[in-house]
Amino acid sequence: MHAFMKRWAGVALAGAALVAGLPAESAAKTEIQFWHAMTAVLGERVGEIAAKFNASQGEYEVRAVYKGSYPDTLNAAIAAYRAKQPPHVVQVFEVGTQTMLSSGAVYPVHQLMKDHGIAIDWADLFGPVKSYYSTGGNLSSMAFNSSTPILFYNKDLFKKAGLPDRAPATWDEVEAAARKLVAAGVKCGYGTAWPSWVLMENMHAYHDQPFADRSNGFDGLATALRINGAFGVKMMELLARGAREGWFMYGGRLNKGEALMGGGECGVFTTSSAYIGNLTRASEGKFTWGTGPLPRLGGFPQGNSIIGGATLWVLKGARPAEYKGVAQFFKHLASTENQAWWAGVTGYLPISNAAVKAMEASGHFPKHPQQRTALVQMAAGRTTPNSQGIRLGNFNSVRDAIEEQMENIFAGKKTPKQGLDDAVAKANDILKEFAALYK
Amino acid sequence: MKRTVFPNRWLPYALVAPQVAITLGFFFWPAFDSLRLSLYRASPFGDRLMWVGLWNFERLAGDEAYLRSALTSFVFSFVVTLVGLALALLLASLANAKIRGLTVYRSLLLWPYGIAPAVAGIIWLFIFHPSYGILPYLLAFVTAYQFNWFLKGWVALALVIVAAIWKQFGYNLAFYLAGLQAIETAVLEAASVDGAGPIRRFFAITFPLLSPVTFFLFTLNMTFAFFDTFGLIHSVTQGGPGDATSILVYRAWKDGFEGLQLGLSAAQSVILMALVIGLTALQFRYAEKRVTY
Numbered sequence: 001m002h003a004f005m006k007r008w009a010g011v012a013l014a015g016a017a018l019v020a021g022l023p024a025e026s027a028a029k030t031e032i033q034f035w036h037a038m039t040a041v042l043g044e045r046v047g048e049i050a051a052k053f054n055a056s057q058g059e060y061e062v063r064a065v066y067k068g069s070y071p072d073t074l075n076a077a078i079a080a081y082r083a084k085q086p087p088h089v090v091q092v093f094e095v096g097t098q099t100m101l102s103s104g105a106v107y108p109v110h111q112l113m114k115d116h117g118i119a120i121d122w123a124d125l126f127g128p129v130k131s132y133y134s135t136g137g138n139l140s141s142m143a144f145n146s147s148t149p150i151l152f153y154n155k156d157l158f159k160k161a162g163l164p165d166r167a168p169a170t171w172d173e174v175e176a177a178a179r180k181l182v183a184a185g186v187k188c189g190y191g192t193a194w195p196s197w198v199l200m201e202n203m204h205a206y207h208d209q210p211f212a213d214r215s216n217g218f219d220g221l222a223t224a225l226r227i228n229g230a231f232g233v234k235m236m237e238l239l240a241r242g243a244r245e246g247w248f249m250y251g252g253r254l255n256k257g258e259a260l261m262g263g264g265e266c267g268v269f270t271t272s273s274a275y276i277g278n279l280t281r282a283s284e285g286k287f288t289w290g291t292g293p294l295p296r297l298g299g300f301p302q303g304n305s306i307i308g309g310a311t312l313w314v315l316k317g318a319r320p321a322e323y324k325g326v327a328q329f330f331k332h333l334a335s336t337e338n339q340a341w342w343a344g345v346t347g348y349l350p351i352s353n354a355a356v357k358a359m360e361a362s363g364h365f366p367k368h369p370q371q372r373t374a375l376v377q378m379a380a381g382r383t384t385p386n387s388q389g390i391r392l393g394n395f396n397s398v399r400d401a402i403e404e405q406m407e408n409i410f411a412g413k414k415t416p417k418q419g420l421d422d423a424v425a426k427a428n429d430i431l432k433e434f435a436a437l438y439k
Numbered sequence: 440m441k442r443t444v445f446p447n448r449w450l451p452y453a454l455v456a457p458q459v460a461i462t463l464g465f466f467f468w469p470a471f472d473s474l475r476l477s478l479y480r481a482s483p484f485g486d487r488l489m490w491v492g493l494w495n496f497e498r499l500a501g502d503e504a505y506l507r508s509a510l511t512s513f514v515f516s517f518v519v520t521l522v523g524l525a526l527a528l529l530l531a532s533l534a535n536a537k538i539r540g541l542t543v544y545r546s547l548l549l550w551p552y553g554i555a556p557a558v559a560g561i562i563w564l565f566i567f568h569p570s571y572g573i574l575p576y577l578l579a580f581v582t583a584y585q586f587n588w589f590l591k592g593w594v595a596l597a598l599v600i601v602a603a604i605w606k607q608f609g610y611n612l613a614f615y616l617a618g619l620q621a622i623e624t625a626v627l628e629a630a631s632v633d634g635a636g637p638i639r640r641f642f643a644i645t646f647p648l649l650s651p652v653t654f655f656l657f658t659l660n661m662t663f664a665f666f667d668t669f670g671l672i673h674s675v676t677q678g679g680p681g682d683a684t685s686i687l688v689y690r691a692w693k694d695g696f697e698g699l700q701l702g703l704s705a706a707q708s709v710i711l712m713a714l715v716i717g718l719t720a721l722q723f724r725y726a727e728k729r730v731t732y
Binding site for chain 2: 071104405410433436438
């Protein structure tokens, strides 16, 4: 027994020495936890940008940790915050914005930068990004990965159906093209990913139609959706007809529909501009494709498309020295050089005008013309109270309620009006619960 | 019943202590916590906690979608359990016959149980996915039927039911095989001597003698279908299309962890807890009387 104890004590001591020895070299460095939800290539890029920062100075060590999907990452941060062990920086998707703003757990980014004497030219931020994430003109979280939906089309299938090599610009043209495609034997004339984000949220903003009350939640907590109006119904009638007549193929929620486009089965497709990278890889040697701005619905005014993606939030509860490091890290992220690099390798929007200029100057856009489509689309739009963004409490549940009814509408189980009315009723309950929490 | 007597007064308590601690820590504590949380409206970050009494339960009772989800859960669980058990019993009877290569069949039939529900879901996706699944691809050659369960609720429900049955099949089969082997061949032989055919023998002797196994499997399969199919639903349908495959446990998770409505989610888990306790109690009260050990 004694010898046994001694041996194990030895092992334990050796282990302790090892553990104690490991951080010795980095002990001088202040560690900054950065939780994110970027997978595959995107995850590697996040790692690279953190490594670049770590190599650039000797004081701070940013640890980029993948925490799962966007909801998973937010949940992990919430659990950690409640256990008083929050990460310094957490990446939260755009639908979590109101939840974060209301949480009281956030150290606003503009404040953080001001407190640490770091000047960032906020005025140079890309307008739609700035409007989506600002409160009273100040950025609450650090803009990071932003994208907007655009239209993709399969050039090979267009040729097969005898269509001109040009992106359809209106929904009438989308329908006409999709019909021809299906008649030529194409499985999916038109398809989409992110049903609510593309077809409801963006289409309303793109046509300057209100999505929710109080300027889509920018002038106070929204308590009612507005999507069952004339515009929403018209949009859903078009798609319900498309599903019934076979020229619109529904591909599922989230980005699941992208499998249809990537597999070369869709003629026309709408999804995030950030899909460019994946589509480039999926289509290599198989088919060629092009992009264009989102299609417009005749008879409604011009607004602008809105962004999706995520921003970086700084959580309360860390030490001043650590916040200093976070501010330095954000300065690193906001540099024109890093912005241009990040947008170039990922397909996300460059978030500052300086980065756009740098990408033009370096010849990136001429080489990757598809990456310019989203910028052109947004630059052509008008920022109005309906198109600056959408900010809802429990937005994830609201989106879910909408997509549930969209599926019922596409399946012909409900009329567009009935489905949208039901979605609004359910969503309003969710919004009221959230508002009751923060009244 | 055999009574074990320990020489030391404390030893038995010490032996059960870890189990009790685990149950207290991982079952009772969270259970009471959800009971408490179900009476509040709680903010995601925990900074606001408002007492709302039974409001969360009222919301659920008045929510048509929740009642539909309860119905879906019961249909799902009963079909999974009844069809699953019937199939397992049928195949166990066949696998119990003296045929060549029996051990191979048995091992193959047991395999699916070794697969985690989420992994099983992914496998099924690769077979049935409307855009990259192999089955819809092959179907397209022979028929114009569009196998798109993204839009057809009942097809999606049938798909997860079949997947759940397949997943649980090996487990049921193992128990039925063991049960069948425990039946005295002398009894069955006596019956055949008296002129009873195979079907008569099955219903008059085998099935009643298997009733403890059936009873046990019924309870376990119901709990499996109610709770453990979460991973399967999550990977195959995410509760959709519409809410066609949104069973109670999936909704509770979704409202809590994707929707961040913690009070509402807690209320749902309390209801689930009550349902399963009730179901199990009912089974023990009524079904056990019919069981012959």
